[in-house]
Amino acid sequence: MLAVLRLGHRVERDKRLTSHVALVARAFGADKMYYTGDKDQNVELTVMKVCKRWGGSFETEYIGSWRKLLEAWKGSVVHLTMYGLPLKSVIYEIRRVHAENKKLLVVVGGEKVEPEVYHLADYNVSVTNQPHSEAAALAVFLDWLFQGAELERTFPDAEIHIVPSAKGKIVQRRSRLIQT
Amino acid sequence: MLAVLRLGHRVERDKRLTSHVALVARAFGADKMYYTGDKDQNVELTVMKVCKRWGGSFETEYIGSWRKLLEAWKGSVVHLTMYGLPLKSVIYEIRRVHAENKKLLVVVGGEKVEPEVYHLADYNVSVTNQPHSEAAALAVFLDWLFQGAELERTFPDAEIHIVPSAKGKIVQRRSRLIQT
Numbered sequence: 001m002l003a004v005l006r007l008g009h010r011v012e013r014d015k016r017l018t019s020h021v022a023l024v025a026r027a028f029g030a031d032k033m034y035y036t037g038d039k040d041q042n043v044e045l046t047v048m049k050v051c052k053r054w055g056g057s058f059e060t061e062y063i064g065s066w067r068k069l070l071e072a073w074k075g076s077v078v079h080l081t082m083y084g085l086p087l088k089s090v091i092y093e094i095r096r097v098h099a100e101n102k103k104l105l106v107v108v109g110g111e112k113v114e115p116e117v118y119h120l121a122d123y124n125v126s127v128t129n130q131p132h133s134e135a136a137a138l139a140v141f142l143d144w145l146f147q148g149a150e151l152e153r154t155f156p157d158a159e160i161h162i163v164p165s166a167k168g169k170i171v172q173r174r175s176r177l178i179q180t
Numbered sequence: 181m182l183a184v185l186r187l188g189h190r191v192e193r194d195k196r197l198t199s200h201v202a203l204v205a206r207a208f209g210a211d212k213m214y215y216t217g218d219k220d221q222n223v224e225l226t227v228m229k230v231c232k233r234w235g236g237s238f239e240t241e242y243i244g245s246w247r248k249l250l251e252a253w254k255g256s257v258v259h260l261t262m263y264g265l266p267l268k269s270v271i272y273e274i275r276r277v278h279a280e281n282k283k284l285l286v287v288v289g290g291e292k293v294e295p296e297v298y299h300l301a302d303y304n305v306s307v308t309n310q311p312h313s314e315a316a317a318l319a320v321f322l323d324w325l326f327q328g329a330e331l332e333r334t335f336p337d338a339e340i341h342i343v344p345s346a347k348g349k350i351v352q353r354r355s356r357l358i359q360t
Contacts, residue, residue, distance in 0.1 A: 016197055020313035027310035054310055083342055083349040087331060118347050127319075128331055129342040130207035130234055133200035136319035139312070143320050151267060151308055162263055162309040167298050169263040 001075070001103050002030045004138065007066055007117070008110030009037035020135040021108060022047045026058040028142035029150040030106070033059070036066045037110070055158030066107075070120040075103025077121045080137045081113065084124030091144050094123060098145065106141065108134040181255070181283050182210045184318065187246055187297070188290030189217035200315040201288060202227045206238040208322035209330040210286070213239070216246045217290070235338030246287075250300040255283025257301045260317045261293065264304030271324050274303060278325065286321065288314040 004025040009018045014037075022033045022043065035043070039062045047060045063069055070077055076097050098104050107121060118124055127137040142150060155161075163170040184205040189198045194217075202213045202223065215223070219242040227240045243249055250257060256277050278284050287301060298304055307317040322330060335341075343350040 013196070016193070017200070020197070020316065023310075023312040024316045027308045027312040028316075050311055083345055083351075085344050085346055088328065089344075115348065118349075124346060126342070126344055128207045128333070129344060130203075130335070131230055132203040132207040133313075133315040133319070135313040135316045136200070136204045136208075139307075139316035140319050140323050143323070148268065153308070155310070162306070164265050164269075164306055164309060165263055166265055166304060168295065169298075171263075 001032075002098075003032040003034060003105050004030050005066060005069060005105055005107045006033060006035040006110070006134070007037065007107065007113060009035045009040060009043070011038045011040050011042075015040070015042060017135065018043050019046045021138060022058075022060055023050060024135045024139045024142075026050070026056065027153075028139055029146055029153060030142065031058065032061065034061050034063050034069060036063055053159050054161070055155030067116065067120075070105075070107075070117070073103070073105050075101050075105060076123070077105045077107060078123045078125055078141070079107040079117055079121035080127060080134070080141055081109065081118070081124050082126050082129050082131060083118075084126040086129075087125055087127050087141065087144055090123055090125055094125075095145060106138065108138055181212075183212040183214060183285050184210050185246060185249060185285055185287045186213060186215040186290070186314070187217065187287065187293060189215050189220060189223070191218045191220050191222075195220070195222060197315065198223050199226045201318060202238075202240055203230060204315045204319045204322075206230070206236065207333075208319055209326055209333060210322065211238065212241065214241050214243050214249060216243055233339050234341070235335030247296065247300070250285075250287075250297070253283070253285050255281050255285060256303070257285045257287060258303045258305055258321070259287040259297055259301035260307060260314070260321055261289065261298070261304050262306050262309050262311060263298075264306040266309075267305055267307050267321065267324055270303055270305055274305075275325060286318065288318055
């Protein structure tokens with residue numbers, strides 16, 4: 001079980017960013033995204049539609065309190081923050097811990113992250129110490145965690161899948177092949 | 181010279197996403213981001229402010245025609261698209277080409293990418309064949325290209341930099357250390 005917790009979603013400002021975080025979580029091997037802040041039907045619908053079309057059983061769940069989730073979590077908590085320890089210096093330990101105890105929660109901000117999150121996390125990890133994007137940080141972290149294996153992941157029950165192509169688009173829909 | 185081209189920016193819809201693409205480009209080792217679509221002072225200002233504060237000489241430039249840039253580009257063009265060839269199957273060749281001819285342009289969409297882009301690109305590369313995020317795809321691509329070396333990059337003339345920390349935030353401002 002690998003879950004992502006996205007902190008402090010705001011409907012107007014973060015609409016597409018939070019959807020991107022969820023889609024990255026799904027594409028790079030997480031099972032679920034929890035989020036706090038504003039509850040947002042649109043984000044949940046977007047992700048649900050992607051799952052229906054592209055397969056898999058990824059879930060999104062709004063929760064009222066990150067504190068409760070972090071305190072109750074029976075597993076490791078990794079908080080991605082540009083203030084944290086460099087990815088390379090901790091990833092070997094996190095891989096080991098994840099192999100032993102399969103439950104891992106990866107936390108991403110939010111505009112303003114409460115100091116308590118830094119203390120409740122087992123690891124505060126930086127994917128560069130520069131400001132950039134929570135979706136990017138999550139993708140790079142999961143890619144290092146799974147050592148690239150997640151890039152070949154397939155999703156069961158997809159209505160549609162892509163046949164990789166050097167030029168153009170080849171899409172396979174359940175029974176027929178569409179080339180454009 | 182490594183540049184990113186972001187296609188089809190729309191002021192309202194993509195404001196923060198395009199800033200994230202630019203910040204990822206900067207943090208992961210690109211020198212510049214070109215963009216097409218709507219010219220957007222806010223994106224340019226956001227990136228300029230980050231550069232002033234966090235150092236380096238990353239630039240953003242609006243261009244009217246992606247076609248002209250692609251046709252005139254003296255170097256390789258990589259287009260990141262979920263329809264492309266798997267990252268792992270082409271990254272060795274792209275690294276080699278990049279080592280020989282230092283000029284590389286990495287193109288990211290845009291809602292709707294013209295078929296011509298697929299044909300003008302030397303490589304159409306997929307970072308998973310699933311829908312997720314252009315910022316994430318760019319980060320993972322650059323991380324593979326530079327084999328993690330970009331994670332240790334430093335930026336000259338920064339007003340501020342982070343001292344990595346296991347808990348909390350430590351920020352160094354030119355001459356003094358601030359710990360919270």
